[in-house]
Amino acid sequence: MLLRQQPRSCTNSTDTGLTAFPRSSRVARWTQDPGACGVTCGPHQWASSDLGLRAAPSTSTPRASRPTNLLLRAATAALAPTSSPVLDVGELDAGSAVLQWACQGWEGPELDDDEDGPAGPDSSTSSSSGGSSSSGGAQLRLAVGVRDLGGGRGRGLVALRDVAPGETLLSVSMERVFCSEPESELHWSAEMGLRLLKARHASQQQQQQQQQQQQHKLQGRKVAAVDWGVWIRSLPAAVRTPLEYGEAELGTLDRYTAAEVAAMQQCVQDCFEALQPELEALGCGWADFMWAVQVFHSRCFFEPTSGRHMTVPGVDMANHTHTPTAGVRIVHPMSQGWDATAEIAEPPPPEPSRFTLVAGEAGIRCGEEVTISYGTWPSEAFLLLFGFVPSPCPGEALTLFRDAEEVVCWCMDQQHGGRSGGEGQREEEEEDDDDEEEEAEARIATALEQVAAALSAPQLAADTEAAAVDLADFTNLVVTPQGVDGRLEPLLAAAAAAVRGQGETAAPAAGMPAAEARQLLVARLRERAAEFGDGVGGVGGAGLHEPAVAAFRASKRAVAEAALNSLTGAAA
Numbered sequence: 001m002l003l004r005q006q007p008r009s010c011t012n013s014t015d016t017g018l019t020a021f022p023r024s025s026r027v028a029r030w031t032q033d034p035g036a037c038g039v040t041c042g043p044h045q046w047a048s049s050d051l052g053l054r055a056a057p058s059t060s061t062p063r064a065s066r067p068t069n070l071l072l073r074a075a076t077a078a079l080a081p082t083s084s085p086v087l088d089v090g091e092l093d094a095g096s097a098v099l100q101w102a103c104q105g106w107e108g109p110e111l112d113d114d115e116d117g118p119a120g121p122d123s124s125t126s127s128s129s130g131g132s133s134s135s136g137g138a139q140l141r142l143a144v145g146v147r148d149l150g151g152g153r154g155r156g157l158v159a160l161r162d163v164a165p166g167e168t169l170l171s172v173s174m175e176r177v178f179c180s181e182p183e184s185e186l187h188w189s190a191e192m193g194l195r196l197l198k199a200r201h202a203s204q205q206q207q208q209q210q211q212q213q214q215q216h217k218l219q220g221r222k223v224a225a226v227d228w229g230v231w232i233r234s235l236p237a238a239v240r241t242p243l244e245y246g247e248a249e250l251g252t253l254d255r256y257t258a259a260e261v262a263a264m265q266q267c268v269q270d271c272f273e274a275l276q277p278e279l280e281a282l283g284c285g286w287a288d289f290m291w292a293v294q295v296f297h298s299r300c301f302f303e304p305t306s307g308r309h310m311t312v313p314g315v316d317m318a319n320h321t322h323t324p325t326a327g328v329r330i331v332h333p334m335s336q337g338w339d340a341t342a343e344i345a346e347p348p349p350p351e352p353s354r355f356t357l358v359a360g361e362a363g364i365r366c367g368e369e370v371t372i373s374y375g376t377w378p379s380e381a382f383l384l385l386f387g388f389v390p391s392p393c394p395g396e397a398l399t400l401f402r403d404a405e406e407v408v409c410w411c412m413d414q415q416h417g418g419r420s421g422g423e424g425q426r427e428e429e430e431e432d433d434d435d436e437e438e439e440a441e442a443r444i445a446t447a448l449e450q451v452a453a454a455l456s457a458p459q460l461a462a463d464t465e466a467a468a469v470d471l472a473d474f475t476n477l478v479v480t481p482q483g484v485d486g487r488l489e490p491l492l493a494a495a496a497a498a499v500r501g502q503g504e505t506a507a508p509a510a511g512m513p514a515a516e517a518r519q520l521l522v523a524r525l526r527e528r529a530a531e532f533g534d535g536v537g538g539v540g541g542a543g544l545h546e547p548a549v550a551a552f553r554a555s556k557r558a559v560a561e562a563a564l565n566s567l568t569g570a571a572a
């Protein structure tokens with residue numbers, strides 16, 4: 001999620017992004033290769049670098065947007081609000097109750113003077129969702145409510161009246177934002193998931209006690225808000241992301257994405273095993289843990305400065321569009337003057353920072369959905385974390401090769417009749433005896449040296465100061481809706497020439513005509529497009545019934561076909 005920094009007169013603000021980040025231990029990561037570029041999912045360092053997924057390199061395929069690194073004066077979130085004021089949640093549905101609970105302590109929406117209704121806490125009897133409750137207690141008259149939207153989107157936020165551009169819709173104290181602990185050894189979502197289950201357990205116990213008290217008429221109709229209980233009750237009962245996929249669905253994914261899902265599933269399994277005693281003490285099993293982990297995968301922001309993942313009650317009801325009607329911002333109270341006051345008198349405790357949902361520049365019409373952008377990512381990021389693929393998906397990118405070695409292996413395959421896609425020969429040779437394996441590795445290493453020399457040659461000839469090309473820079477070779485990664489053709493030309501044994505330092509153009517390199521590119525694109533074609537359906541095609549999988553395949557197929565059209569059109 002990408003937030004624009006919009007400082008206000010008495011606040012510092014910050015942008016935020018959804019994401020995940022790689023850690024070193026087995027239970028802390030689900031990928032061996034965290035990826036090179038970083039942004040937010042938001043994109044920050046490509047939140048998806050956590051997934052090993054990569055955004056298109058900026059050199060050849062500029063991103064539509066990158067998350068700004070925020071000047072965040074890190075708000076230290078206390079994880080459990082200490083004393084919760086009495087809140088009557090009995091009269092509100094869970095969606096509405098969570099908006100009220102989340103915005104506790106906020107002075108209220110900023111309404112124009114000529115606008116109807118009070119600007120601030122309201123104790124009227126309107127019962128609109130997200131608005132005020134009918135049974136007393138200071139309730140905010142919020143401009144948004146929670147609605148069931150259907151169409152696979154679940155619930156979402158809807159404007160209950162016309163909203164002015166830039167108006168704050170929700171404002172959540174950082175004390176009520178559920179944050180990850182960056183120092184944890186566990187994968188962030190497992191760590192947060194465990195704490196969510198602990199909070200749910202504590203909340204359930206407290207509720208039972210309150211019910212008993214009520215039976216004994218020790219307490220009236222009011223139900224004291226229970227730490228995270230109001231938020232937890234607003235969470236979806238079931239969340240489905242690829243963590244739940246079985247063989248059928250995995251069989252419908254391309255091998256890069258299937259490998260990411262498998263690594264992710266293994267990581268969560270490892271985390272579960274590590275946490276099993278603690279989970280059992282809470283009465284929780286695998287299903288509870290999977291639910292909790294997926295809650296965070298699908299509802300987290302990532303704040304790059306502090307490295308924390310944040311789930312924001314209420315704001316987590318906002319769905320994604322790439323043309324959002326709202327954005328998010330962290331607002332810090334101004335500390336100026338606090339120190340001076342402290343010298344002469346005991347100052348009041350500083351206000352916590354607040355996570356806000358703010359209407360976009362066009363404002364929002366009554367009844368319109370309030371959406372935010374989760375980021376401009378390739379479809380696998382949406383699929384893996386959120387369990388859906390948006391259409392359109394402007395950040396789409398189709399990986400043709402992960403690195404230069406894969407290009408060389410693929411060229412070797414092509415030379416031997418194109419028996420398989422990319423790693424075929426390498427895998428085949430791995431099954432042979434050790435000698436052959438060593439021989440194959442030596443051939444690949446030699447070819448890679450030749451490729452590096454060939455790619456460096458023009459550069460070194462033109463500039464004596466230039467450094468030789470480093471093949472480590474040739475990773476994540478993709479096509480996007482904006483075009484083909486500019487590194488692909490020279491790399492393919494050099495690799496094919498090296499595989500054919502055409503000289504150690506031949507420049508790519510000399511080693512292989514551009515048209516031939518383009519043919520290789522087209523061949524590889526066709527191969528990748530076929531992986532998403534109609535004929536591929538995994539085990540009996542059963543996985544294709546999963547709507548997110550179908551959307552993912554359609555999105556990848558579209559980008560491949562567009563690239564093929566432009567390449568073959570240009571060649572004609």
Ligand SMILES: C[S@@+](CC[C@H](N)C(=O)[O-])C[C@H]1O[C@@H](n2cnc3c(N)ncnc32)[C@H](O)[C@@H]1O
Binds near residue numbers: 154318
């Ligand atoms: C942050 S939650 C948003 C609230 C959620 N709809 C609910 O009912 O709780 C993110 C989840 O909402 C759904 N979602 C959000 N935007 C969507 C979209 N554009 N299309 C389909 N599903 C979407 C996905 O299930 C995603 O994992």
